[in-house]
Amino acid sequence: MNEDAGYDEPGLTGDKRAELGLGALVAGVVCVLLAMLAFVLVQAWPSFAHNGLSWFGPGGSVDTQIQSIFTSGDLKQAPQYAIHAWPLIWSTILTTLGAVLIAFVGALFVSVFIVEFAPRQLKTVLEPVVRLLASVPSVIYGLIGVLVLVPFIGNHLISSGAKASVTPVIQLSGLSLLAAVLILSVMIAPIMIAVFCEGLRSVPRGWIEGSLALGVNRWRTFWKVAVRTARPALVAGTVLATARALGEAVMLSMVSGSVGFAPNPADGLIFFVEPSRGLAATILHSQEELTSPPMNHTLYAMAAILLFSAAMLSLIGWAVKRPMRRYFAAGVAT
Amino acid sequence: MSATGVTVVQPPPAGAPTPRRVERTGSWRLSDRIGLAFAWFLGLLFCVIAASIVIYLLVQGLKYVRPGLLVTHPTVGYNENQTGGFLDPLIGTAIVAGLAMLIAVPIGVGVAVWLTEYGRPRALARVAESTIEMLAGAPSIVLALFGTLIFQSGALGFLSQETGGIVYGRSFFAAGAMLSLIALPLIVSTVREGLQAIPMHVREASYAVGKTKIATTRRVLLPAARPSVITGAMLGVGRVIGDTAIIVVLLGATQNLDGVGSTPVLGTLRGTGSTLTSYIYDNAPTGELNQPHKAFAAAFVLLIIVLVINAGVDIYSRRARRLRWS
Amino acid sequence: MELKKPPPVRQLGLEPTAEVHTPLAPPAPATTNGNGHRPDPGFVAAPRHVTRASYALDRMQIDEVSVSYGAKEAVSSVSLPIRQGEVLALIGPSGCGKTTLLRSLNRLAELGNAVTQRGQITLDGVDIGTMEPTALRRRVTMVFQQPNPFPMSIFDNVAYVLREQGKRRPRKATLREPVREALTRAGLWDEVGDNLSHPALRLSGGQQQRLCIARALAADPEVLLLDEPCSALDPQSSQVIEDLIVKLREEVAIVIVTHNLQQAYRIADHVAFMYLGELVEYGTAERIFRSPREDRTGEYVSGAFG
Numbered sequence A: 001m002n003e004d005a006g007y008d009e010p011g012l013t014g015d016k017r018a019e020l021g022l023g024a025l026v027a028g029v030v031c032v033l034l035a036m037l038a039f040v041l042v043q044a045w046p047s048f049a050h051n052g053l054s055w056f057g058p059g060g061s062v063d064t065q066i067q068s069i070f071t072s073g074d075l076k077q078a079p080q081y082a083i084h085a086w087p088l089i090w091s092t093i094l095t096t097l098g099a100v101l102i103a104f105v106g107a108l109f110v111s112v113f114i115v116e117f118a119p120r121q122l123k124t125v126l127e128p129v130v131r132l133l134a135s136v137p138s139v140i141y142g143l144i145g146v147l148v149l150v151p152f153i154g155n156h157l158i159s160s161g162a163k164a165s166v167t168p169v170i171q172l173s174g175l176s177l178l179a180a181v182l183i184l185s186v187m188i189a190p191i192m193i194a195v196f197c198e199g200l201r202s203v204p205r206g207w208i209e210g211s212l213a214l215g216v217n218r219w220r221t222f223w224k225v226a227v228r229t230a231r232p233a234l235v236a237g238t239v240l241a242t243a244r245a246l247g248e249a250v251m252l253s254m255v256s257g258s259v260g261f262a263p264n265p266a267d268g269l270i271f272f273v274e275p276s277r278g279l280a281a282t283i284l285h286s287q288e289e290l291t292s293p294p295m296n297h298t299l300y301a302m303a304a305i306l307l308f309s310a311a312m313l314s315l316i317g318w319a320v321k322r323p324m325r326r327y328f329a330a331g332v333a334t
Numbered sequence B: 001m002s003a004t005g006v007t008v009v010q011p012p013p014a015g016a017p018t019p020r021r022v023e024r025t026g027s028w029r030l031s032d033r034i035g036l037a038f039a040w041f042l043g044l045l046f047c048v049i050a051a052s053i054v055i056y057l058l059v060q061g062l063k064y065v066r067p068g069l070l071v072t073h074p075t076v077g078y079n080e081n082q083t084g085g086f087l088d089p090l091i092g093t094a095i096v097a098g099l100a101m102l103i104a105v106p107i108g109v110g111v112a113v114w115l116t117e118y119g120r121p122r123a124l125a126r127v128a129e130s131t132i133e134m135l136a137g138a139p140s141i142v143l144a145l146f147g148t149l150i151f152q153s154g155a156l157g158f159l160s161q162e163t164g165g166i167v168y169g170r171s172f173f174a175a176g177a178m179l180s181l182i183a184l185p186l187i188v189s190t191v192r193e194g195l196q197a198i199p200m201h202v203r204e205a206s207y208a209v210g211k212t213k214i215a216t217t218r219r220v221l222l223p224a225a226r227p228s229v230i231t232g233a234m235l236g237v238g239r240v241i242g243d244t245a246i247i248v249v250l251l252g253a254t255q256n257l258d259g260v261g262s263t264p265v266l267g268t269l270r271g272t273g274s275t276l277t278s279y280i281y282d283n284a285p286t287g288e289l290n291q292p293h294k295a296f297a298a299a300f301v302l303l304i305i306v307l308v309i310n311a312g313v314d315i316y317s318r319r320a321r322r323l324r325w326s
Numbered sequence C: 001m002e003l004k005k006p007p008p009v010r011q012l013g014l015e016p017t018a019e020v021h022t023p024l025a026p027p028a029p030a031t032t033n034g035n036g037h038r039p040d041p042g043f044v045a046a047p048r049h050v051t052r053a054s055y056a057l058d059r060m061q062i063d064e065v066s067v068s069y070g071a072k073e074a075v076s077s078v079s080l081p082i083r084q085g086e087v088l089a090l091i092g093p094s095g096c097g098k099t100t101l102l103r104s105l106n107r108l109a110e111l112g113n114a115v116t117q118r119g120q121i122t123l124d125g126v127d128i129g130t131m132e133p134t135a136l137r138r139r140v141t142m143v144f145q146q147p148n149p150f151p152m153s154i155f156d157n158v159a160y161v162l163r164e165q166g167k168r169r170p171r172k173a174t175l176r177e178p179v180r181e182a183l184t185r186a187g188l189w190d191e192v193g194d195n196l197s198h199p200a201l202r203l204s205g206g207q208q209q210r211l212c213i214a215r216a217l218a219a220d221p222e223v224l225l226l227d228e229p230c231s232a233l234d235p236q237s238s239q240v241i242e243d244l245i246v247k248l249r250e251e252v253a254i255v256i257v258t259h260n261l262q263q264a265y266r267i268a269d270h271v272a273f274m275y276l277g278e279l280v281e282y283g284t285a286e287r288i289f290r291s292p293r294e295d296r297t298g299e300y301v302s303g304a305f306g
Helices: A008-056 A062-071 A086-117 A120-135 A138-157 A160-166 A177-201 A205-213 A218-229 A231-246 A250-255 A265-273 A279-285 A293-321 A323-327 B030-064 B067-071 B087-118 B122-137 B140-151 B154-159 B172-196 B200-208 B213-224 B226-241 B245-250 B264-270 B276-283 B292-321 C098-105 C133-139 C154-164 C172-185 C205-218 C235-248 C261-267 C285-290 C295-301
Strands: C057-069 C072-084 C087-091 C115-123 C140-143 C223-227 C253-257 C270-275 C278-284
Touching: A008 A293, A008 B087, A008 B122, A008 B140, A008 B213, A062 A086, A062 A293, A086 A120, A086 A177, A086 A218, A086 A231, A086 A279, A086 B030, A120 A177, A120 B030, A120 B292, A138 A177, A138 A250, A138 B030, A138 B276, A138 B292, A160 A265, A177 A231, A177 A250, A177 A265, A177 B030, A205 A218, A218 A231, A218 B030, A218 C154, A231 A293, A231 A323, A250 A279, A250 B276, A279 A293, A279 B140, A279 B245, A293 A323, A293 B122, A293 B140, B030 B292, B067 B087, B067 B292, B087 B122, B087 B172, B087 B213, B087 B226, B087 B264, B087 B276, B087 B292, B122 B172, B140 B172, B140 B245, B172 B226, B172 B245, B172 B264, B200 B213, B213 B226, B226 B292, B245 B276, B276 B292, C057 C098, C057 C253, C072 C087, C072 C098, C072 C253, C072 C270, C087 C098, C087 C261, C098 C115, C098 C140, C098 C223, C098 C253, C133 C140, C140 C205, C154 C172, C154 C205, C172 C205, C205 C223, C205 C235, C235 C253, C235 C261, C261 C285, C270 C285, C270 C295, C278 C285, C278 C295, C285 C295
Parallel strands: C072 C278, C087 C253, C087 C270, C140 C223, C223 C253
Antiparallel strands: C057 C072, C057 C115, C270 C278
16 A cells, blocks of 8 residues: 555555554553553552551561561461561651752752853853763762762761660661762752753743843842742652652662661661661562562562652642642633 | 933043943842852852762773773682673673664654654543653662563563573563663653654645655654654663663673573573673672672773763754754 | 835824824925935824923933944944933834843843943933942833733732842732832723732733833832833733823833834834934934934835835
């Protein structure tokens, strides 16, 4: 069927075929992805069913629990599902929130600097650097972290007295919350900076000029007009970066320690240097134990939590952006 | 022309530019001055951090990288001098990137074309956009887990090793397939942007001479959107070669390429191996092998590859931008 | 050079008011010699507002000002007075430098690339180059061609200047009165006064431009600069804004750049015609439009070019 024929009849059929074909492709991709989601939830269900809400709660050493889950996969025993994953959840929350907060403040000011106040030569250097940093693989960040930051924290920031005081429970070696949060924020900041800069640059010049013409100084003009206008981009960048931080497994498994320990703020300054391990890192850590069915279900349960959080994040981002649109709508109201 | 009643201020000598007083921050509110100082401080701090990361990696890498490493196979040994190079991980990276792109680019372009040019029924378009966005936000470790689910099932056992009825589920096929999912959202969004940037009058001109939609797409729009396809593919490659989680889970833990069966190419693809990322992961102090020098060398090579891809994307998109639609 | 007789300029009819002069008959065509110089202006007069303001007080003085963008000179050695109580219109074809001259009055021109400026502009005797730019721009505010209200509510737009100047941020209660006054001066209070939290971008074009004028007036300026404020608006909105301008000229010195000659004739007291950066002629509106001294002025106002 010659699709390039100059008349309608055969062309229409060819067009219809193409549309159906492509539509089937898209439908196929969607089905595969949705099936993925469904399978993850189905595989995760037994773990949740056995534990109920105490899955999320604290209770005992999560590492021992994971170990017993794994060993119970041996068909000779009854499968064990009991897990209280609070330490893992707490670690994920701490590293993600800490990194996002630090990165957000940093990225906001850096992007304001890049778009408006940086000298021109610095501007042309900074933009490719931001893009480069955003594409550096996380394993390289992990390598630098474990070879530079972790020894620094372990040798210089933790006193031997502090180490001795906690030896029965955990080991303070520099693999810590602090290292994890610092490196994670450096890792996600370029993503935020890239999105923020794009948002700031798309602010109509007329508004900025109008504000300057009213006698408002440069900083205030940029802050009150441009940053305020770019708020949807700020939200989008933050959501993107938070999703990245949530799912980070490799870098965190290299620098945050490999114990399922919940850092306790009541410990004072030691809190910042306590080791921990998040959900994603735990999955990575235990991935060789997937052959054991109860372990399988437990790991899928963790994956389901991660997926759910990412979806919630998107939803929150959408909800936050909606009222912002009120003042942007042009056109005469009916 | 001076009007009556105004005091004539002496104008400066003609030809000399007048001295101007530029905006000084002295009159600003304190919070404004702090804000500006903070912006400068953080901007410069960011430069310092970025520079130190890059310089540190370059220095350490150059210290430990030798050309021989790139062409020697990894071997088992007691210390760093005996453990060979990382040729296999390098090949593994290439294989995995190629496989992922082979799957992701056609599918991605097809989805992007459908979403831009067709898009009916609307419900399917909306669902497709949402699921692809969800895919973009999904952590790669979750995709890795799901990969084990698919590839460990008996039906797909031919794609990897089978030992005594238990499908091992780890192979280049598995890793490549899951990595293509990582690259897919990037390709779809880049190609969509490229297609949407083509103004309507180009399509109308083609329809006006009687061409069908699909012919227009194939012969007019896709060639015009080629820069964005290439940019999307390069971005996808960059993302794929940087991923470690899927590799560690789905490619198996063998340092050398461990083929399965005797067919030349298929055997390798069915087998296990490693990539630069998993090599670095294993050789870091927290990994099993703990050879920091090798890890630095591999990190250096990986960084150079990423740099080259980034520079390529920059140069290419700048060149492509010159062909603007008026 | 042979100049063909240009078509007559279209007359815009307005509602006659008590203050309006009756339209004058077009002047008798001047005798032409064989070469056709001194073309008949062909300008048909429309009814005018009151021409003479009750007083005129000098506020700003432009002294031999030249502005160059790199090598290209946009404004060459222009001198003009700007008085409160009258409207000064800058007319001329595109590219003649009238917008650049306007923007140099509030030092916006120097924000461009490679801008050099010579000459002096004074505000009440003080060289504006020695003033803090932000302080200057509060005394000399500007309204742009495209209405550019901020993406905020009407109240926030008008209160913007009041909030962002000064050392401390004023409370909302203290801002209500100045906002109301500014909106009243701009003639917008009756229309939007009952819902000040309405998004500003949802107003019509004419209302948005009046909002921009209100915003500029909220700073209580001494000089108001208008850069082709009606060119993006329909005739009714333009009419409203022209009435507004005439009303405001008593309190604020007004400089308006316009390429609409009828508009200039309607509202201006003094007119400055610029061409290729030079000030060709300056005088009262009556004289410029009826009996211009320069040939180029006559050609322009009769529509021979531009």
